[in-house]
Amino acid sequence: MATSKQYVYAFSQGSARMRDLLGGKGANLAEMTGIGLPVPPGFTISTEACNEYNAAGGRFPDGLVDAIGEYLGKLEAQTGKRFGDLENPLLVSVRSGAAVSMPGMMDTILNLGLNDQSVRGLAKATNNPRFAYDSYRRFIQMFGNVVLRMEHRRFEEVLERHKEQAGVKFDHELSPEILQQVVADYRVLVQKDTGEEFPQDPREQLGKAVKAVFDSWNNPRAIVYRKINKIPDDLGTAVNVQSMVFGNLGFDCGTGVVFTRNPNTGARELYGEFLTNAQGEDVVAGIRTPRPIAQLREEMAEVHDQLRRVGELLESHFKDLQDIEFTVERGKLYMLQTRSGKRTAGAAVKLAVDFVEEGRIDRREAVLRVQADQLEKLMHRGIDPAAKLEPVAKGLPASPGAATGIAVFDADRAEQIGGEGQKVILVRPETTPDDIHGIVQSQGVLTSRGGMTCHAAIVARGMGKPCIVGCESLRIDLTNRLFSAGDLAVREGDLISIDGATGNVYAGAVPMVDPQLSGEFQTLLEWADEIRTLGVWANADTPADARKAREFGAEGIGLARTEHMFMAPERLPVVQEMIMAETEEDRRAALAKLLPMQQSDFEGIVGAMDGLPVIIRLLDPPLHEFLPDGEELAVEVALLRDKAKAGDAAAGLELAKREAVLRKVRSLSEFNPMLGFRGCRLGIVFPEIYEMQSRAIFQAAVALRRAGRDPRPEVMIPLISEPREMELMRALVVKVANEVQAETKVEFPYEVGACLETPRSALLADEVARHADFFSYGTNDMTQTTFGFSRDDAEAKFLHHYINSKVLKDNPFMSLDRRGVGRILQLGNELGRKTRPNLKIGICGEHGGEPSSVEFCYHAGFNYVSASPYRVPVARLAAAQARVRELRA
């Protein structure tokens, strides 16, 4: 039953475009062959063959065996060697190669084709019996291990015995005769362990090796790797069969790995290592230390020069940094592999810019060359990658950057000690808005609870401070001011280090490297700005954050939260007075005290963004967040009551006060505060709060106008779920604006918009848009309500399990869920623009700085995304990439 399907391709038949069919390695070998580079001839068995093999439960598709035989014949003709030949045997390597680079599959098999006959042929042809028998020994060992699944140590035991008997230390010290004896013993071992003879027929060897590669597609390591890296299971792997060349025939031979440029810095220089008289294996074995590639010039000037020209040719051809494997056989250079080289974030940026300046790629291609989220790494201090460090615990990497400081267990003390100039790391089970003052004075934050979007994570990212959250292996003991991790106990005052990019916690100080924002970094982002059409704004709550955001290229502030301003220590008592007020009159009195404070906040932040829009969100969180914790209060009250009963008069007095606060806390306490009395619900029930805030905003605008500045405040009403809410709150804001303009005789521009954070607001977006100049989706809350996931609870409780076991592909709080939340957003956009075709639409959740979410926003017709300041460059690049990809599609 012959089939007409082509399963096998000679290197001379393929090309780089056939990556899906031939795998990355096979396609590039074919491409190099095609452009005339010295590639040892060979052929590739396609991924299609692999898939059919696996689909058939491990049976070769019809015709494959014949096709392999046919191409083997061609290879023999081309090389003038013959499989199993006694004089001049053909030896091949067999390597797996999927369309995407995928470690974890079958290792390479070298020297396939050796048997009791051809080993003599090899000895004769190379005039090197030691080499021939050593090669045969290695082949049996490799084949036994990866094809016959024998344990590696079984072979090692035999070899060690012979080395002992011979009284030598290294393999290469063994004589050809002893090696022959090793081979014989290996074959006995194979027979014993597998019940079968070691195959002597090279075609049988090859068939088994191909099967082993196919099977390795589904080995556990490969499956796990695909899962982690989100690689589809149905790609399959190709198999590359290539005639062997030898780097270990003498000192005019060698092998090496070279990058066409320095992958750490991007500098234009060959970078890599080589070994003379060696096969690739020897490098791995670690017996000999490879030498820097520069030294190759001294030993084989011609080869070094040729390598440089090949590298140049490959870069010109592939238009990217190449990672090359080569072998030199008797002074002749052979290319065994080329692929795009991995690189650091910094090198990626420099290479992209350099390649444009060298005329190899255009600017559009350049912006695609850097993974957008890599940029963030360039903007923070990091732990020296060269340092060998053992973390004491690992949490979620919530905000990148690294920091060292003394552990401090409460915000007040962090503020005090940090304020005195000591470097501190705030360590808490979790943080609340109460802790802001402590975070401000800390180098970084470490919590044992919470997920990537918990309070600590958001605040720290906003401030650009390193942060690790959900570090559940820490046992924090607040009473005794220490935490333990395994056997280690860290007391307050002990030095610790955290790496917010990895989630690793270290005891003591660690070596750091500083961030470098190179000229190329700026250039690349300028090109991104030329290309992108999506606006990039920033989330910032303070003038300092706003300035930082502007420096990073933000074109506006998409979210200035007003609640953090309420938390400042000198204001909190006034805020609490406002909350404890029993009448509107008392509440207004407290609000009047807050007005000038808020006005100066807004002058600061709107002033910092002079000429650019600043969206200020009116008070959003539930009021109880500004009061002490209920449980702590209850304990305090119970203890005071005991003392009072025992006759302690002072305790009795204090008891009454604390009981009053506890009553208020209880009356404000909610089962589900996220879905409770917050957002514009506060403004509807207590309009005087929003009135005060609006007045503060507009008086700030007047003050700035009078100072000759160009303020652009925009007022955002949070947590809309009903159009009427927007109608009422817009009317209130407009009323205040009119009053302030009338009182001051100063005109100023302003807008009033809606924060859409519940599904219902999007479902009724056509009605909401009647009263809104702009929409901003709070995608954190929208994700919470669309999924029914509380972000503060989900990650630690079940979301990690969901992601590990593939119930969900991604964490929807990190990467916007296009299938569900995305659909809601698109519906909201359509409905909103039906009412107002020019409605300005943005997002202000944490997703604004995540590349895949930015891409979604671009395609969904958003005007802008708003990201935390340090994510602004990421969003700029991601927005450009989305546009380039679309233009190309």
Next chain:
Amino acid sequence: MATSKQYVYAFSQGSARMRDLLGGKGANLAEMTGIGLPVPPGFTISTEACNEYNAAGGRFPDGLVDAIGEYLGKLEAQTGKRFGDLENPLLVSVRSGAAVSMPGMMDTILNLGLNDQSVRGLAKATNNPRFAYDSYRRFIQMFGNVVLRMEHRRFEEVLERHKEQAGVKFDHELSPEILQQVVADYRVLVQKDTGEEFPQDPREQLGKAVKAVFDSWNNPRAIVYRKINKIPDDLGTAVNVQSMVFGNLGFDCGTGVVFTRNPNTGARELYGEFLTNAQGEDVVAGIRTPRPIAQLREEMAEVHDQLRRVGELLESHFKDLQDIEFTVERGKLYMLQTRSGKRTAGAAVKLAVDFVEEGRIDRREAVLRVQADQLEKLMHRGIDPAAKLEPVAKGLPASPGAATGIAVFDADRAEQIGGEGQKVILVRPETTPDDIHGIVQSQGVLTSRGGMTCHAAIVARGMGKPCIVGCESLRIDLTNRLFSAGDLAVREGDLISIDGATGNVYAGAVPMVDPQLSGEFQTLLEWADEIRTLGVWANADTPADARKAREFGAEGIGLARTEHMFMAPERLPVVQEMIMAETEEDRRAALAKLLPMQQSDFEGIVGAMDGLPVIIRLLDPPLHEFLPDGEELAVEVALLRDKAKAGDAAAGLELAKREAVLRKVRSLSEFNPMLGFRGCRLGIVFPEIYEMQSRAIFQAAVALRRAGRDPRPEVMIPLISEPREMELMRALVVKVANEVQAETKVEFPYEVGACLETPRSALLADEVARHADFFSYGTNDMTQTTFGFSRDDAEAKFLHHYINSKVLKDNPFMSLDRRGVGRILQLGNELGRKTRPNLKIGICGEHGGEPSSVEFCYHAGFNYVSASPYRVPVARLAAAQARVRELRA
């Protein structure tokens, strides 16, 4: 500028169909005129005129004055009387009348047309000067009050002075001469208070009266009434101008109000009151006591007989119970008004059935004649409506019915005392699933917190027990076991009564009336069943509830919650053991103990519904609900720690135990449990829990099959937000079903379906439907997530404010929000049926028993609604009504 628009209609020109234009009163006067009943002639000024008047800021539309004049002329011609005539003056009444009955607008003005001249004409025509001057006096007083807005007491003072001077007690004892003096004094008073003469021109009087009626549309009482009753503000009122007849010219005259049948019982008998020699006013004034209508037969047999015939004619004509106002002038009967009579729920049911049996209406019309939600009142004990009672507090009416019992402040004591046979009312700040055993043994529940859909409300409704929640004026002091309301303090053991239909709380016992489920009740519901196509199922957690639901006509159980079963006192320790387990093994050991208990639960409930489907929802609530309260534990631990420090060894031992529980409670505690680790998230992370429950369900099915029964279990996976969740959980349930069938060799039918409670589940319903035999929307949770409202928090914190100030029209937890939540449901239905055209779809939220929501479900293509047992009849009727309305449209 004349206009051709018709603003005025003679009674002979109108009809009942012109209700919108002529108002209810005007349209019915016209209709009665049309069918030849003795209606004093007159005309109606249209609602359109009113709206134009109000739109123009209180100016008559062009042409209206002329039209009134023209119709007045016709009226003069028809009656042979003339406005202001010295001999035979025309007097008219002026009454408002909107399209919907609306108290709170302008009162009636009688005798308009009287002035210094015509009063003499009236005296002559009636040969009764006392009557004439008394009428004039009354007219000035009424006109002064309602048109000129003078205070009533100003006139009363004058009248009192004259009565004193004359030494008489009653108005009718005053002589014509004195009455003439009163009139003169009244006119001075008018001049003094208003600065203007009392108008002598009858046309001017009429014009002012019409304006006053129009203006009264917007008086505060009317506005409030419309708001409460959701009547649009733009209907406007008509004005009826009718020639006067007099019931007070002697003892062959009279006036009365009569219902064509008894509106309390529905019995076929005239029901009402009358007074001889009186105007309507006299009845209201309360000086004379009206007499039962039966006595009219003795005094005026002819009139009584005529009234019966008129009643019969009106019923035949309007096909409904009529509420009639009549006047008898010198032995002749005049009809002044007819309208559909208000009736009790019981009468409504009887009338609907009787009218069908009398051939007046068909069954479809009959089912429309009863407000569906009224039915519930017939099914519960109620407080005797005749009793005059003063409530001590008022909360939200969460579950209808009334109960008396002693106040008890915790569930354990309620269980104990209630179990001993005493009637108790459980009083708590709020209830949790921990309190179920206490609720079971209570007559009713009263809480100071929570909304209409809080835990106490749902559980009580499910059990058909009276319940009041959110009674915020109660100050509950659990420590001292008492509550206070105003000055009253109620201690544990004191008797209280609650009325769950009104939310009223009473001190002590109150008189009760028993429920009556009449034959007509059953008949009407049978007709509803013939008509409706929407299925009606019930939510029930126990065999007793299921039997009750079946008795009320449920066709299946749409929601059997399994968590209430976990709460039974003998099981809770095992459940807690399961939760405290640190390993899967320990957890499985605890679950093994629960298995037989759950199996017997399911045998009970599935058995009770033999032959009908029972949807069992697998465990849904967060696990911490089964553990003690964290705050209470924290207090306990703090106090124990103090004691232990002071050297109390026993406290030290206890401390360690309680600390362990506190740690678990803390590790399970969540910021927003509603959005947390619950629903199928439990089943995904701890599959062994759902495995045990599935096994219990299927083993129960096997046991029932073996007993020759017909079990129809359906397994529902709660809180789906991702299709993969459904896929995994369905696979788990099917695996267990296969195991049980293999082990027992017994086959049984079953289905596996999805509970859609988050917007995302509906957005991806096409994918969910691949793995679901049915959908059931949990509309409580869906409302929470779509709005971002926590039902436990919203009502007390802001939702009441939203509804009072019209931000939202209805409470979305009571009546399904069609604009938002409804849209999500419709989307889910469309997508789900795209995958499975025959997908069975229902709802199982609290909305299943609310008529408007039932109507929505019918139109949205649902297969069934599931309601709490006592709401099943409501849903049956509402489903039939929805279909009838659709067939008619």
